Amino acid sequence: MRPDILCEIAGDIATVTLFNPDKLNAVTAAMWQRLKAVMHELDDREDLRCVLIRGEGQAFAAGGDIEEFANLRDSFEQAQTYHGEWVAGALQSVVDCRHPTVALILGPCIGGGLEIAGQCDLRIAGESAKFGAPILKLGFTMAHTELVGLLALAGPAVALEILLEGRILCAREAYEKGLVTRVLPDAEAEAEAYATAHRIAAGAPLVARWHKQLVRRLAPATSPLAESEIRENFAYLDTEDYREGMKAFREKRMPRFSGR
Amino acid sequence: MRPDILCEIAGDIATVTLFNPDKLNAVTAAMWQRLKAVMHELDDREDLRCVLIRGEGQAFAAGGDIEEFANLRDSFEQAQTYHGEWVAGALQSVVDCRHPTVALILGPCIGGGLEIAGQCDLRIAGESAKFGAPILKLGFTMAHTELVGLLALAGPAVALEILLEGRILCAREAYEKGLVTRVLPDAEAEAEAYATAHRIAAGAPLVARWHKQLVRRLAPATSPLAESEIRENFAYLDTEDYREGMKAFREKRMPRFSGR
Amino acid sequence: MRPDILCEIAGDIATVTLFNPDKLNAVTAAMWQRLKAVMHELDDREDLRCVLIRGEGQAFAAGGDIEEFANLRDSFEQAQTYHGEWVAGALQSVVDCRHPTVALILGPCIGGGLEIAGQCDLRIAGESAKFGAPILKLGFTMAHTELVGLLALAGPAVALEILLEGRILCAREAYEKGLVTRVLPDAEAEAEAYATAHRIAAGAPLVARWHKQLVRRLAPATSPLAESEIRENFAYLDTEDYREGMKAFREKRMPRFSGR
Numbered sequence: 001m002r003p004d005i006l007c008e009i010a011g012d013i014a015t016v017t018l019f020n021p022d023k024l025n026a027v028t029a030a031m032w033q034r035l036k037a038v039m040h041e042l043d044d045r046e047d048l049r050c051v052l053i054r055g056e057g058q059a060f061a062a063g064g065d066i067e068e069f070a071n072l073r074d075s076f077e078q079a080q081t082y083h084g085e086w087v088a089g090a091l092q093s094v095v096d097c098r099h100p101t102v103a104l105i106l107g108p109c110i111g112g113g114l115e116i117a118g119q120c121d122l123r124i125a126g127e128s129a130k131f132g133a134p135i136l137k138l139g140f141t142m143a144h145t146e147l148v149g150l151l152a153l154a155g156p157a158v159a160l161e162i163l164l165e166g167r168i169l170c171a172r173e174a175y176e177k178g179l180v181t182r183v184l185p186d187a188e189a190e191a192e193a194y195a196t197a198h199r200i201a202a203g204a205p206l207v208a209r210w211h212k213q214l215v216r217r218l219a220p221a222t223s224p225l226a227e228s229e230i231r232e233n234f235a236y237l238d239t240e241d242y243r244e245g246m247k248a249f250r251e252k253r254m255p256r257f258s259g260r
Numbered sequence: 261m262r263p264d265i266l267c268e269i270a271g272d273i274a275t276v277t278l279f280n281p282d283k284l285n286a287v288t289a290a291m292w293q294r295l296k297a298v299m300h301e302l303d304d305r306e307d308l309r310c311v312l313i314r315g316e317g318q319a320f321a322a323g324g325d326i327e328e329f330a331n332l333r334d335s336f337e338q339a340q341t342y343h344g345e346w347v348a349g350a351l352q353s354v355v356d357c358r359h360p361t362v363a364l365i366l367g368p369c370i371g372g373g374l375e376i377a378g379q380c381d382l383r384i385a386g387e388s389a390k391f392g393a394p395i396l397k398l399g400f401t402m403a404h405t406e407l408v409g410l411l412a413l414a415g416p417a418v419a420l421e422i423l424l425e426g427r428i429l430c431a432r433e434a435y436e437k438g439l440v441t442r443v444l445p446d447a448e449a450e451a452e453a454y455a456t457a458h459r460i461a462a463g464a465p466l467v468a469r470w471h472k473q474l475v476r477r478l479a480p481a482t483s484p485l486a487e488s489e490i491r492e493n494f495a496y497l498d499t500e501d502y503r504e505g506m507k508a509f510r511e512k513r514m515p516r517f518s519g520r
Numbered sequence: 521m522r523p524d525i526l527c528e529i530a531g532d533i534a535t536v537t538l539f540n541p542d543k544l545n546a547v548t549a550a551m552w553q554r555l556k557a558v559m560h561e562l563d564d565r566e567d568l569r570c571v572l573i574r575g576e577g578q579a580f581a582a583g584g585d586i587e588e589f590a591n592l593r594d595s596f597e598q599a600q601t602y603h604g605e606w607v608a609g610a611l612q613s614v615v616d617c618r619h620p621t622v623a624l625i626l627g628p629c630i631g632g633g634l635e636i637a638g639q640c641d642l643r644i645a646g647e648s649a650k651f652g653a654p655i656l657k658l659g660f661t662m663a664h665t666e667l668v669g670l671l672a673l674a675g676p677a678v679a680l681e682i683l684l685e686g687r688i689l690c691a692r693e694a695y696e697k698g699l700v701t702r703v704l705p706d707a708e709a710e711a712e713a714y715a716t717a718h719r720i721a722a723g724a725p726l727v728a729r730w731h732k733q734l735v736r737r738l739a740p741a742t743s744p745l746a747e748s749e750i751r752e753n754f755a756y757l758d759t760e761d762y763r764e765g766m767k768a769f770r771e772k773r774m775p776r777f778s779g780r
Binding site: 003016056097136137138139141142144147148151157159160161163164165166167176178181202220221222223225229232233235236239240242245254255257259260 | 566569577620641642672673674695696698701709717722723724725726727728729730732734735736737738739740741
Binding site: 040046049066100121150153155175176178181194199201202204205206207208210211212214215216217218219220221 | 301345395396397398399400402407408411417420421423424425427436437443482483492493496501503517
């Protein structure tokens with residue numbers, strides 16, 4: 001069974017499933033691109049009123065698929081395609097989807113998984129949910145196009161805690177820090193997520209779309225990054241520590257960083 | 261007893277009461293206009309140090325008075341007066357009041373009630389307090405001039421939860437999501453709200469005014485909406501779903517929305 | 521033992537200690553200037569990976585050293601030096617430090633203490649920690665260069681609560697309102713703060729620096745204050761209430777404010 005984005009529609013609610021069960025639904029480059037395509041298809045449908053995004057089984061998504069990075073994201077140019085087009089395109093397709101989106105989160109919701117869940121409109125978590133982005137151990141920086149979403153959701157203090165400390169937050173802590181909408185026992189989370197989707201679907205759909213659009217429109221803007229700032233965002237690709245971080249990950253050992 | 265805004269002054273603390281006890285203090289068009297006038301009068305007084313805003317009895321305010329909408333807010337032009345002048349004028353008069361404002365919240369604090377409480381400087385809630393804006397069931401959108409206040413208080417994720425899901429939040433949940441300053445047993449909430457007003461009144465009044473002004477001044481700005489965006493904000497008035505939502509409300513039944 | 525900023529380095533972690541134990545580490549003008557110098561020195565060192573900021577003994581810092589104000593901050597010109605150069609310079613040196621910063625907070629973390637802790641990247645608090653800025657009782661306004669940091673950390677509602685009410689928040693309440701990263705029993709807070717510093721130090725240091733810089737870069741901007749607005753920020757210096765507030769503080773009695 002290949003990694004994929006599954007999509008199922010029941011009545012006016014679509015369920016999008018991150019499907020890569022061998023890797024806790026780690027999101028591959030193909031899955032990022034496919035997520036964008038699926039979300040655009042769903043966006044086009046007039047009959048939908050809510051999209052629920054989840055992972056296969058007992059995980060949301062454990063991150064991006066790190067094993068692909070050596071081939072697909074190893075230079076500034078590759079990173080522009082990988083992050084700037086594929087990941088940013090997928091995240092933007094979640095944001096741009098006219099229909100409200102609900103993330104159902106069980107188990108790991110890490111890195112790219114957190115980025116996807118963070119762009120949904122509501123986040124219903126089971127108690128097993130775990131949140132973080134411990135990329136400081138891998139030696140790379142979060143892409144600016146991804147960090148903006150985390151900042152809009154959680155604010156600078158929580159974003160810095162997650163990125164600088166690299167700790168994994170449990171569901172309760174994630175709730176207390178504003179990362180999720182509500183937390184339930186795992187056995188009840190799926191039912192609550194669909195109940196939420198049905199509450200949304202019972203409302204006037206045009207009103208939902210206008211609210212979604214207007215909340216985004218009223219967000220304060222930051223000045224766009226200059227080309228040099230974008231380059232610096234991917235400067236890690238030329239560091240020894242990035243090589244060491246990726247090597248240590250492959251060798252399943254602690255990295256030894258030198259600051260170079 | 262007609263719907264009204266009551267105002268009582270004791271020492272250096274004014275109490276403003278939303279008074280429409282037959283309708284859980286639902287705010288009528290006349291009350292919005294009167295709230296603005298009352299707040300301007302209080303703003304002018306040099307002898308005041310704090311304004312406490314509450315509802316009559318065991319409710320803050322259950323919303324705007326929906327029954328008036330058919331006559332007073334049924335076209336884009338009417339909406340410019342109703343929302344753009346009356347509601348926005350009242351909310352701005354709370355924001356602009358030089359004196360610090362404290363909301364005492366018992367029971368329903370919904371829609372227009374939440375908007376008023378959200379523009380106060382502090383919010384003291386009893387455990388009976390309930391928060392929300394379930395207008396998706398009525399088929400209309402929150403006016404942009406009202407949404408900005410909710411966003412400034414609660415951020416985009418909580419605003420979207422409230423608007424897209426239409427659920428009513430209990431006092432504890434509202435506290436956890438930053439909607440209220442603190443929560444107490446109902447029997448203690450009034451005493452705590454006045455104790456808070458007295459703590460404020462014991463401070464240097466000019467300092468309070470400067471702090472209030474400076475916090476507002478340092479808020480990040482969003483670019484003003486274009487005329488076309490303002491028109492879109494009230495486009496619901498031309499939808500079938502708005503008619504259906506209002507009809508269902510009058511007939512006390514669930515609405516059936518078509519997305520048109 | 522004179523008030524000072526102590527600095528100790530162990531491996532790749534520096535500990536900066538606010539040292540004024542006779543006054544619960546109240547920050548003197550000399551300490552503000554020295555904090556800036558110390559942070560700049562630490563910023564220059566390539567061998568560091570984290571800076572921990574704490575107070576001597578069982579206090580973080582009880583505020584600025586108010587007794588100095590009569591001599592050092594009594595006119596608009598003095599305030600430009602005291603707040604605009606010394607305090608703002610020290611706070612900016614914490615923000616600008618390339619290395620991640622962790623505040624360890626026990627006991628009072630008030631006024632200037634809260635400002636310093638608020639500019640650190642993470643805040644580990646013991647249960648004895650107390651937070652606030654009750655300057656409304658002293659008759660003066662928080663300097664705009666200091667308020668921006670409190671607003672970025674806690675948002676406008678919490679900032680207004682702190683400034684208008686002047687109440688002291690316990691550690692749990694501060695956590696619930698987003699002022700601190702986590703709270704532990706006092707006996708465990710130091711160990712957790714250093715464990716946090718070690719988690720940070722185990723990550724790739726360049727990545728930490730880039731994350732810190734990018735989070736700041738992506739913060740929404742406010743338009744700079746005009747000269748007249750800056751003057752108004754210090755207009756309290758010409759009020760009777762400021763004289764009364766300072767006098768009451770010296771005489772250890774409640775102030776009687778007139779609003780002039």
